[in-house]
Amino acid sequence: MKTLMLGNEAVARGLYEAGCSFVSSYPGTPSTEITECIAKYEEVYAEWAPNEKVALEAALGASLRGKRSFCAMKHVGLNVAADPLFTISYTGVNAGLIIGVADDAGMHSSQNEQDSRHYARAAKIPMLEPSDSAEGLAFAKLAYELSEEYDTAVLIKMCTRVSHSQSVVETGERVLPAQKPYEKNPGKYIMMPANAKRRHPAVEERTKALTAWAEKSEINRIEPGQDKSVGIITSSTCYQYVKEAFGDTYPVLKLGMIWPMPEQKIRDFAASVDKLVVVEELDSFIETHCRNLGLSVTGKELFTNIGELSQNLVKEKLGGSVQAGALLGEDIPARPPVMCAGCPHRSLFYVLKKLNLTVLGDIGCYTLGAVAPLNAIDTTVCMGASVSGLHGFVKAGDEENAGRTVAVIGDSTFIHSGVTGLINIAYNESNSTVIILDNSITGMTGHQQNPTTGYNLKGDPCTKIDLESLCRAVGIKRVRVVDPYDMDACQTAIQEELAAKEPSVIISRRPCALLKYVRHPGPICSDPEKCKGCKACMNIGCPAISMEDGKVKIDTTLCVGCGVCEQLCKFGALG
Amino acid sequence: METKNIMIVGVGGQGTLLASKLLGRLLLTKGFDVKVSEVHGMSQRGGSVVTYVRWGDKVCSPIIDKGQADCILSFELLEAARYTEYLKPGGRIIVNSQQINPMPVIAGAAVYPDKLVEKLSALDINVDALDALSLAEEAGSSKAVNLVLMGRLAKHFDFTDEEWMDAIEHSVPPKFLEMNKKAFEAGRSA
Numbered sequence: 001m002k003t004l005m006l007g008n009e010a011v012a013r014g015l016y017e018a019g020c021s022f023v024s025s026y027p028g029t030p031s032t033e034i035t036e037c038i039a040k041y042e043e044v045y046a047e048w049a050p051n052e053k054v055a056l057e058a059a060l061g062a063s064l065r066g067k068r069s070f071c072a073m074k075h076v077g078l079n080v081a082a083d084p085l086f087t088i089s090y091t092g093v094n095a096g097l098i099i100g101v102a103d104d105a106g107m108h109s110s111q112n113e114q115d116s117r118h119y120a121r122a123a124k125i126p127m128l129e130p131s132d133s134a135e136g137l138a139f140a141k142l143a144y145e146l147s148e149e150y151d152t153a154v155l156i157k158m159c160t161r162v163s164h165s166q167s168v169v170e171t172g173e174r175v176l177p178a179q180k181p182y183e184k185n186p187g188k189y190i191m192m193p194a195n196a197k198r199r200h201p202a203v204e205e206r207t208k209a210l211t212a213w214a215e216k217s218e219i220n221r222i223e224p225g226q227d228k229s230v231g232i233i234t235s236s237t238c239y240q241y242v243k244e245a246f247g248d249t250y251p252v253l254k255l256g257m258i259w260p261m262p263e264q265k266i267r268d269f270a271a272s273v274d275k276l277v278v279v280e281e282l283d284s285f286i287e288t289h290c291r292n293l294g295l296s297v298t299g300k301e302l303f304t305n306i307g308e309l310s311q312n313l314v315k316e317k318l319g320g321s322v323q324a325g326a327l328l329g330e331d332i333p334a335r336p337p338v339m340c341a342g343c344p345h346r347s348l349f350y351v352l353k354k355l356n357l358t359v360l361g362d363i364g365c366y367t368l369g370a371v372a373p374l375n376a377i378d379t380t381v382c383m384g385a386s387v388s389g390l391h392g393f394v395k396a397g398d399e400e401n402a403g404r405t406v407a408v409i410g411d412s413t414f415i416h417s418g419v420t421g422l423i424n425i426a427y428n429e430s431n432s433t434v435i436i437l438d439n440s441i442t443g444m445t446g447h448q449q450n451p452t453t454g455y456n457l458k459g460d461p462c463t464k465i466d467l468e469s470l471c472r473a474v475g476i477k478r479v480r481v482v483d484p485y486d487m488d489a490c491q492t493a494i495q496e497e498l499a500a501k502e503p504s505v506i507i508s509r510r511p512c513a514l515l516k517y518v519r520h521p522g523p524i525c526s527d528p529e530k531c532k533g534c535k536a537c538m539n540i541g542c543p544a545i546s547m548e549d550g551k552v553k554i555d556t557t558l559c560v561g562c563g564v565c566e567q568l569c570k571f572g573a574l575g
Numbered sequence: 576m577e578t579k580n581i582m583i584v585g586v587g588g589q590g591t592l593l594a595s596k597l598l599g600r601l602l603l604t605k606g607f608d609v610k611v612s613e614v615h616g617m618s619q620r621g622g623s624v625v626t627y628v629r630w631g632d633k634v635c636s637p638i639i640d641k642g643q644a645d646c647i648l649s650f651e652l653l654e655a656a657r658y659t660e661y662l663k664p665g666g667r668i669i670v671n672s673q674q675i676n677p678m679p680v681i682a683g684a685a686v687y688p689d690k691l692v693e694k695l696s697a698l699d700i701n702v703d704a705l706d707a708l709s710l711a712e713e714a715g716s717s718k719a720v721n722l723v724l725m726g727r728l729a730k731h732f733d734f735t736d737e738e739w740m741d742a743i744e745h746s747v748p749p750k751f752l753e754m755n756k757k758a759f760e761a762g763r764s765a
Contacts, residue, residue: 328660331685
């Protein structure tokens, strides 16, 4: 049946049809929907793991036990899973193992723009790169065949435009292979030096064998063109931009497998055209490969390694002309993302700003506490870095600025990698104050369950990690819970914990305002008679509050009635 | 046929994804090759959002570039102004005249430009502005702005009632179906 599917959904469908039976992932835009979609198939066991390293190790375990397994993550998640990744290259697999990784060129929802293709080469693991949903489905199935035939994990690299574009796919039936027996094999699975030394040559031989496969595989295909003055090598969404820009004008070598790349096929293609051009997003990966083959090639001098490419950009850089649109010639104010009306993080950040604290931030919706008018965050690096960074920041400080710094981290991020930083705080005794913003869900990626919510990926009730007990168990004696909507209570708690001469954790607890089960009191009323136009309520950056003719105005379609602005109004104009 | 391009723009949370889902289904059942490109994640939090819908015999790129859109369906006035550059000369912009202040305007760091409908109309494009929010509220819910705008879009496309209704039925929950159909009609006849 023909149907429209997101790239991520199509990969999930391909995994399902290929008999994938075990999935363990950590959410991250733009990869999240692969796991959400496959979880909808009853036959597939699927879970959210606490982080990507755990997810990949769990998937390896399932593969060794004999079931086709999968795990997904965003590009920065692969950094977390890099430790098992490099050694899984040596162990190989039993049943097929696929790792989905989604890059975010253009940083629609990410903290950096790293190019995950480097991991394939560095870890010596083959990587397939679909260019639309149909290939997402097909490559997922192909990846299991390659995985089992060549005894290797296989990476499937997505990007925002492939993950989050719907295109037409044709679905098939699920074929479930028999579970493979687990056989003890110390030389393959115990990677101590003596064994690993024997495995490394096998890895190198495997790459040679896969290169030979890449030479003949139809997923690395040459599409003829009428004008051989230019020949283009490309892959992924860039292939679509090239075809959009030039149709069948220039010959194209479309790479479906981005590592290892063919050699002879590329040489032959280069020899058949006057000028070899590589069109790829982010780093010069294919281009560098061509240079290593001694070929003359044009790539990054035309196509930036910053942000996304597009059909117009490809066309213009190769001498084509594009149509200009209608320019309004008006300054259009930016519309950056903001914390939602009723977001429990907002009031907490207001208090942090009011106390003029240095705030080490983390990854999640609450990163938006960094933007105006709150401007309440000093750093954002990676998952967990707020807590571990705070320890160093405090240790390196002196008496004068003691008690002026906190870390803020969400519930899911804390479980992901904040807890290890907290153990360091307790063990190495820094007088740190960590604030866990517990909104009872993984928010930014679109409401995924996590170990603190009491529900699993399938929506069933499950063991709920008690954050207070966890913090106490690692050695933090001062643990307290506050309601972020109550700003006075928040301020008191933060001041007391900063003054205490030992580490402490404050759990700022209130569910995300967008959760369906959360009941709101309804919009606040504003009284223009009482409003003096002092704009105190504007300092919290709530999208539901604006000024009209010098008086406060509440957007009742947005306001949920959290009452935070009410606490800021000295004149009783809000309530 | 040449590939057709519609951009759906608005503010995160306004329901632009439902509009693209509906349109995607409709075009697929018509037998076209279709691509619909969305943005998820951080930008959805009240930020400027854009969805690309493309169809034809064979669609390659999932995105629409500057100067390529046949039509922009804008859920908010400022967002219409932000993306006019993506319209082809002579292209059409269907715009909900609702104004939602972005944070820089709320915070006083920027000003919401005035007379945007007039300024847009002065360009070499077709501007069709309507108060979709009021029409949606009359139909039963402020959340039905997307169906009002779909109805307005339907005026300019040669699809049958049955085809539209099938797409609506497959895109909205059954308990809101009647209200959404009403909103669609309101947009089409307004």
